[in-house]
Amino acid sequence: MKYFFFGFFLFVISFSHAQLQGIVFGIKNERKIPLKQAKVILRKAQTQVYTDEKGRFEIILSKELPDVLVVFAQGYESDSVMVTKSDRYTGMEIDLFESDELDEVVVEFKQDSKTFSRLKPLQVENLGEGELKKAACCNLSESFETNATVDVSFTDAVSGAKKIQLLGLDGVYTQLQMENIPFLTGLESSFGLNSVPGTWVESIQITKGTGSVVNGYESMAGLxxxxxxxxxxxxxxxxxxxxxxxxxxxxxxxxxxxxxxxxxxxxxxxxxxxxxxxxxxxxxxxxxxxxxxxxxxxxxxxxxxxxxxxxxxxxxxxxxxxxxxxxxxxxxxxxxxxxxxxxxxxxxxxxxxxxxxxxxxxxxxxxxxxxxxxxxxxxxxxxxxxxxxxxxxxxxxxxxxxxxxxxxxxxxxxxxxxxxxxxxxxxxxxxxxxxxxxxxxxxxxxxxxxxxxxxxxxxxxxxxxxxxxxxxxxxxxxxxxxxxxxxxxxxxxxxxxxxxxxxxxxxxxxxxxxxxxxxxxxxxxxxxxxxxxxxxxxxxxxxxxxxxxxxxxxxxxxxxxxxxxxxxxxxxxxxxxxxxxxxxxxxxxxxxxxxxxxxxxxxxxxxxxxxxxxxxxxxxxxxxxxxxxxxxxxxxxxxxxxxxxxxxxxxxxxxxxxxxxxxxxxxxxxxxxxxxxxxxxxxxxxxxxxxxxxxxxxxxxxxxxxxxxxxxxxxxxxxxxxxxxxxxxxxxxxxxxx
Known part of the structure; x- marks a missing residue:
């Protein structure tokens, strides 16, 4: 198994192609802030992506280069950058300045309430606010009832306690975090899920596997x-x-x-x-x-x-x-x-x-x-x-x-x-x-x-x-x-x-x-x-x-x-x-x-x-x-x-x-x-x-x-x-x- 993964790494490295990554900042009151949900478009290729919560994006470059990369964000002046073959191997930083226009432009797009992150190297499933509102009630143990990745069940017929399972393993093998801070660990593992109302939650990210070493040593089934x-x-x-x-x-x-x-x-x-x-x-x-x-x-x-x-x-x-x-x-x-x-x-x-x-x-x-x-x-x-x-x-x-x-x-x-x-x-x-x-x-x-x-x-x-x-x-x-x-x-x-x-x-x-x-x-x-x-x-x-x-x-x-x-x-x-x-x-x-x-x-x-x-x-x-x-x-x-x-x-x-x-x-x-x-x-x-x-x-x-x-x-x-x-x-x- 280990040799298979090592061989696969060598294979994919040898066949790498063009992928452009970057980060979009907004200049506001002389401060740089990362812009979430900024639209990034390749004009000739007609492909587009949106930046994540930290302003990051990645987009696949087409074979027909050069092309023009256009960036839009509400409340900021749009900007465009010419990208060529040499940009395949570099990261890009784009700064947008506040718009002086009085008119407000609202750009809307339909997005599924459950998505997979294309930016992250791990498989991360994101449950947005819309997905959480589908659940019948309001606590964390009931927020996965419309999700196939996480299973929820009662532990017994008398206490009312619920448990989650990921990869078929009990919830104690899944690392729980609140914004990358350990959460519901130790003695809380049995009943703590009931203490968190779903209305408090903005989103939930589910990662399968052992995850990043930065988050700790306990993610046995996932995070x-x-x-x-x-x-x-x-x-x-x-x-x-x-x-x-x-x-x-x-x-x-x-x-x-x-x-x-x-x-x-x-x-x-x-x-x-x-x-x-x-x-x-x-x-x-x-x-x-x-x-x-x-x-x-x-x-x-x-x-x-x-x-x-x-x-x-x-x-x-x-x-x-x-x-x-x-x-x-x-x-x-x-x-x-x-x-x-x-x-x-x-x-x-x-x-x-x-x-x-x-x-x-x-x-x-x-x-x-x-x-x-x-x-x-x-x-x-x-x-x-x-x-x-x-x-x-x-x-x-x-x-x-x-x-x-x-x-x-x-x-x-x-x-x-x-x-x-x-x-x-x-x-x-x-x-x-x-x-x-x-x-x-x-x-x-x-x-x-x-x-x-x-x-x-x-x-x-x-x-x-x-x-x-x-x-x-x-x-x-x-x-x-x-x-x-x-x-x-x-x-x-x-x-x-x-x-x-x-x-x-x-x-x-x-x-x-x-x-x-x-x-x-x-x-x-x-x-x-x-x-x-x-x-x-x-x-x-x-x-x-x-x-x-x-x-x-x-x-x-x-x-x-x-x-x-x-x-x-x-x-x-x-x-x-x-x-x-x-x-x-x-x-x-x-x-x-x-x-x-x-x-x-x-x-x-x-x-x-x-x-x-x-x-x-x-x-x-x-x-x-x-x-x-x-x-x-x-x-x-x-x-x-x-x-x-x-x-x-x-x-x-x-x-x-x-x-x-x-x-x-x-x-x-x-x-x-x-x-x-x-x-x-x-x-x-x-x-x-x-x-x-x-x-x-x-x-x-x-x-x-x-x-x-x-x-x-x-x-x-x-x-x-x-x-x-x-x-x-x-x-x-x-x-x-x-």
Missing amino acids: INVEFRKPKTMQRLFVNGYGNMLGRAELNVHGGQIINDKWSTGTFAHVSALQSEWDINRDGFRDAPLSKSGSFMNRWEYNGKKFETRFGINAYYDQRQGGQLYGTTIRYKAETTNQHAEFFAKTGFLFPNKPYQSFGVVYQFKYHESDGLYGLRNFGGRELRGYINAIFDGIIGTTAHKYKMGLSVVGQDLQQQLDSANFNRNVITPGAFFEYTYTGTRLTLVAGMRADYQTAFSDQKEKFQFSPRVHAKYALDEYTDIRITTGKAWRLPTVVMDNSSLLATSRTWVVSSSNEQEEVWNSGISVIRSMRWWNRATSISVDFYYARFNKQLIIDRERSTDSIFFGFQSNVSRSSTFQSELSFMPWRTITFRLAYKYLEVKASYAGSLRQQVMIPPHRVLFNVAFASRNKKWEIDGTVSVYSPMRLPDVTMPDGTHLTNEKSQVVPVGLAQVTRHFKHWDLYVGGENLFNFRQKNPIVSANNPYDPTFDATRVWASVMGTVVYAGFRYEIKRKTEKK
Whole structure:
């Protein structure tokens, strides 16, 4: 596998062609600012692209040169540059000056709410604001329901906790970040997704594979980066209300204020509750736990000529009460409480005379406390965590050769307890990294290495961890990109909170070790092609990823009928993922999206290599989105079909031991209709439109203290069709005019 990737690098280098890259700046108040969504056009070739959030662009040069490159940006004078064959090997900087004209010109274009970045060497899937509004409700765990890349499912039938999966691996193997700051790590991993309203989010970037060494050592399956709304561009006031037929209600409010030309601030608030009790399948347990939660965030931004900073605080409280409504003398309870407080900051030092050079530092300090019980079993934890990452960007000679280097340190004081057992650790992990980026005509190559020192171990072999990573992007033509990636990642498992849902059984936990590292090599290849069918925008993506674990913590539920064994396996477990997706816009108002995904996730269970439980090998997704020409109506519908998945072995109340059972085929339907007004949006929709329910998700529900009790075999919705409605009200920021 490694030799294949090396050979592929040599092949694509030898066949490189012409690709022009550059950055567009706007000159405003004698300051340079990168211009987002500036239009860049090659006049003769009739090709165009738009700059990204940092003002960067890349465009394929045609064979007919010279040509004229024209750049447009709202509020700035357009500019044109002659490009010749000699520009194939150079980076370009274009400065646009503010326009003195009074008339305002608005340039609009139709873009899919989900796109793939053509600029980045890694496969990055971007979910925009439009995609997030398709989701039924407003928290991060529900923001991927119309997406084929990330799977979302309930962890058990009593707590209401949800988990995400990427490449068939649980969410703990996916690195979560908030604007490149670690996010929802450690004790937060089980319930933290519920604390982030979707209305706070500007966009989400999903990266498959090990990612950049700059972001850390933990991206084993991939990275999900969440971009929150920025104070300068967010609404002055935004209010969102939501309610569904089950009694769940949410209220989200945020607003931004520009204090002066350098300072701005944004404030976010969220409250939600569900206080209605439902038992549709009449098994005596709440189908959805009672809950109440609240979140608050305040962020600040300062933008100077030589210094920039972003900092803020984030806090939330979440409480859930599930379990029996009636039945036994001592009712079975499933209760959890999470409290969180966090300070985060990013500082950047700029060099006006050297725009491709910068120095930045990222900080994070957080406190998290979690407590809960399942029946008679108590669990909980407390975590103090600090993170600092210092990064220096520069070039070697020209912008074709860039590098990043830096130092990081992570400190964690973690306390976990399960009944009378403790799983505590105090660890400091300093690290250093270097990443080199070559930008050729059509080839972009990124090679990085990081070394981290783990103080939690006495074994010198375990103390040092090296994480090499290589990524490459090759543009076959102006419409087709090929990407390959390979790299190593590792993490320290948080045994209790990573697997707290498994406490919803009567089985005994047998943990052989909790302070060992998990290691994986993850490699992948992807092809993305943008084209036109019948003169309509179309894109196709195909990718394959293979993850091989050097060491992994395996939860074996097949070895015994009354125990769950936690133990590390070496060079056994693996994951193979294939995904293809087609997006087609047959009319200006309608977009179709069709996706297929195949998952093979295997490890050794009870001495034999078997597919991991609760992983459907096949998934098909179909999405259709309609937006009227006058932009007043939007209709969105999604259908996902999951193939039968292997279920964990279980002992029934009559003593029968069921093995190698599989679930049914699971169809899931979602739909939403939105009506836009000047300041208001009103929407109504439905979840689980096919009314498909798992009728008996809990084994021994009438006797939860029996040794056969098991509430973890959840493979479909426990609820029937759920209808919801909501509103959005916003006061947008006025556009400045000269």
